[in-house]
Amino acid sequence: MQNLPKKVRSKKLNARVDLTAMVSVSFLLIIFFMVTIELAKPKVIVYDTGADRGCCDCPPPHHEENRSMTILLGKNNKIITYTGLPYIPIDAPKATKYGKNGIRKVLFERNKKVLEYSAALGKPGRGITVIIKPSQKSNYGNLVDIIDEMKIIGITSYSIVDDYTPEEEEKLLASK
Template sequence: MAELNTGGDDKGKKVRSKKQNSGVDLTAMVDLAFLLITFFMLTTSMNKPQSMNLAMPDKSEEVPQEEKIKVDENRTLTVLIGGDNKMKWFMGMPTTPLEGPTESTYGKEGIRKILLNKNKEAKAYSQDVEKGLIVIIKASENATYNNLIDILDEMAIANIGTYAIVDITPEEVEMLGEN
């Protein structure tokens, strides 16, 4: 038989029981924590990276002259981007522009207003809603990446369907006033 040893002898001392440390079983709480982590991992949606789709032509092959697309200069607007947030635009061909080159600014009262107006004019000129303005974007070596992104954002805001990023010519760099 088991015997309880209280540590005292029978000389009239008070018998005290030993205090035991209480233990808490945490197994259920750990299981619950893993279930909650799993639940939130599966139900939350991951942030998709924000990127802009941009299709660039292959520069390795030169397109023959007869296969190049002819574009009406009344529907073509060229945007020149330079250093120090400088921007100019013109309608038509660079050698004989129909309008411009005119200096402009980024934003609502600048290039966006011009793009919206010229897009309406191009649609009225071609009498076809599908055929709107064609914008050619040319950035100089001094242009910043932020300026290029700003002009691409303006294309999306103004709902310009057709635009291209093209290499700038020395004549157009001269138009910008850069060396």
């Protein structure tokens, strides 16, 4: 008999798959889809008028219009002010002038009324919001003067709107 080489047997390795990474990824995917489904649901904002609670002393539906005052700036230092909306103003449009006895007095009195009104509603410190609308014919100095008046009186909520003047406001600026 011949010397045959012995067969070398290889050792069997224990075949074990590590699934830790796969479990982590699947949990991350589950959490991701749960969050995206929750965020995709439509949200509804409920408008509470107080009518269903029998609220008698609730403010009228458009009570925030009391807080807005519009200042129209025209040519030749013309100023027109009104409170509320242009088609249904709370205070009728009126012409005034620059200075201590003009626009400053109007702004101060209106702001005082609104602060008292807001305090009565339980929201103290909410003064007027002024919308400044310079026309194409007004000058830059008039705009600076109005902003100075805001600073003097302490009105912090104001906005300058350019290139938007409805027909009603154009007629107010054109009238004498």
